[in-house]
Amino acid sequence: MPVISTKAAIAAALLTAFAAAPAYAAKTLVYCSEGSPENFTPALNTTGTSFDAARPVYNQLVEFERGTTKVVPGLAESWTVSDDGKELTFKLRKGVKFHSGVNGFTPSRDFNADDVIFTFDRMWKPENPYHKVTGGAYDYFNDMGMPDLLASIDKVDDYTVKFVLKEPNAPMLANLAMDFATIHSKEYADFLLKKGTPEQFDQIPVGTGPFSFVNYQKDAVIRYKAFPAYFEGPAKIDNLVYAITPDPTARYAKLKKGECHVMIAPNPADIAGMKTDPAVNLLSQPGLNIAYWAFNVEKPPFDKKEVRQAFNMAIDKAAIIKDVYQGAGQGAINPIPPTIWSYNKDVKDYAYDPEKAKKMLADAGVKTPLDIDLWWMPVQRPYNPNAKRIAEMMQADLAKIGVNAKLVSYEWGEYRKRMQEGEHTTGQLGWTGDNGDPDNFFFLLGCPAARKGGQNLAKWCNKEFDDLITKARTISDLSERTKLYEQAQVIFKEEAPWFTIAHSVVYEPTRKEVVDYKVSPFGRHEFYGVELK
């Protein structure tokens, strides 16, 4: 008898296994992502992949409106800035729930000021019990200069928090909308500490966001489900799935077959096909970034403005955009992308004119053939898909005006370090915006960054320019700041410390049944508000 029943059980199992009717379904949106997150705490991470993985679960005090760089209320319903610009007071939203039932945790209270204080203390105060958990390297908190800017963060009452700054800083608000400022549950942290498993805090996330975490299988899949008690109303999809698919061709094949609905980073070669694919909506937006070629003004002949201008005229930018970016880029004129407020449309780019460039070099007393080095970055970025190819094209253009450019590159860490030390004569790099504030780009050209080891790779320090951007940083009036930044862009173009190469164009293919997906200028992927037809 037992033999028969075992056989019957196997037969039944096989029958059900091969039958086609699926059990799990509902409205499930699958996003084909490109890699695995390091963990689920944005404060610990630096990659877009990790931020994207944590985002469905969490909120910040203030947030970027989906698809824009505009700062809007998040967990704080309103805020005020003191007259001296040194105090930001946030009124917190009431009745915000944390996810319940994840990792055995049931919250006993709503979100309040204690969660805000805990979140920032973890990054800031070594005595916080979570400070060293999961390595404790809070790169963005430090990189955005928060320890130098913050004097204190005070709980005024359960629903009021005051950030006191050491000096006025207009971009601070936008900083708080960044992923690193994601608000965590203090109660969950205490719960895990008591259980003796604090490291789970960063592996199994509990937040206030539109989706609660279900499961993560390394290198394969991350699952979330809609959080019915989300303070802005439940999501329009039931389940959100990240299918980790590293190869872009496979991602596109999955999109075509309906195995995923949204995909990241298509192959430039596939863009043309996507435009005509009836199953696909190809969305695009200019990226919040810039690729540039910096001239080290500390090394002759680049100490002369005329030489830098001549180099700007010697390079055929249009050919680079066509050949290297293949439609996924636009020529850059200013040091900030056109999507950022305060972009000065009146600034004109140098026209490609090798003859004039040659003459200007001669007028500036430069003897040809001139030997320079031209550094190209060893990594691929959306703003610069092939730095070596760009360097080779520049090399060919420069040869026409009597300049011999020697191509140089190093391993990434070494490359960046040496350029920051100012070892190069000329070199390529770029920048991707963090918070949508112009200061987040302009600081790259400021005098403090021109020091040895600093991020101003042209080592260019122009007092007039620096005064403008320093002043703009401290005032909160938007129109006044805009005027200052517009002037700064005029000085930048005239002084030409960089040859501005390009801003990338970000393409995001989605399936036709996906409704209201918005491409983020930050390259974020957000699914709250998205619907499936």
Next chain:
Amino acid sequence: MLKLIFRRVALTLPTFVALMFVTFVAVRMVPGDPIEARTGERGIAPERLAALRHDLGLDQPVWKQFLDYAYGLLHGDFGVSIVTKTPVLHEFLILFPATLELALCALVFAIVLGIPAGVLAAVKRGSVLDHSVMTVALAGYSMPIFWWGLLLIMFVSEYLGLTPVSGRMDLINYYFEPVTGFMLIDSLLSGQEGAFGAAVAHLILPSIVLGTIPLAVIARMTRSSMLEVLGEDYVRTARAKGLSPLRVVGLHALRNALIPVVTVVGLQTGTLLAGAVLTETIFAWPGVGKWLIESISRRDYPALQGGIMLISAIVILVNLIVDMLYVAINPRIRHG
């Protein structure tokens, strides 16, 4: 037999120590360091870099780091990944079932097709069949994996619509928690209708892609080994005795011809278990190959060292099993 096993196991110990040392030194000779590798355009202040290096113990002399590592290994501690901060052994154990499942399926595909193809080619030596088998085998051996994988995806998945594109499971229609890490088993355990079929469907293309080279090698090796054996006196005797061709080939010739084939299968198994980076990347297969490559680019020393040590242990174990199989197939080796 026991003595032989003991001798072989004893021989692997120095191999391990040498491997540990070479791996440790080699990963540190790659330019760059784990902290700088994760730093973007902004770079990192020297003081912060020094502090983070100190936290990871990277400021210690290399010999001390090595001794610490060796001490940890002796206690079964493979260290903690610098990137994810989870124990290396834990990460490996999550990923390895996927690699093993795919490797076994690829191997079954290669053996089931490769040995009969090789035998047929040898028996029909010089025929159209022989030439066809050998041409296909040569093509399979020379095929760039990446191209082959994408071609199959485009043709079989996209054009014919017969298989899913990539991954291990249909994510829209099924959800169950992993129990064993083997999708074929987990899908059965889940009891969800159609889940097992979906798991099988997801295995087809990656198994073909990964099994193509072993298939070609096995077919060619079986053919040449069979040709050699078919010319032997005892095969002629067997034929002269009037045994049926099937008995002669299948029983007398094949058993002896299999010895070099087993060697090849063993070597191929080792290669497959080390993870198939390209196949795993194209088919979004969460195995150890891709993990190791990412560990190199992130300079995740503990993950890289631990991963290599664990894979080596498995490869050595497989080779040991292959050696034992020889003895089973050919008793002469026992006395050799």
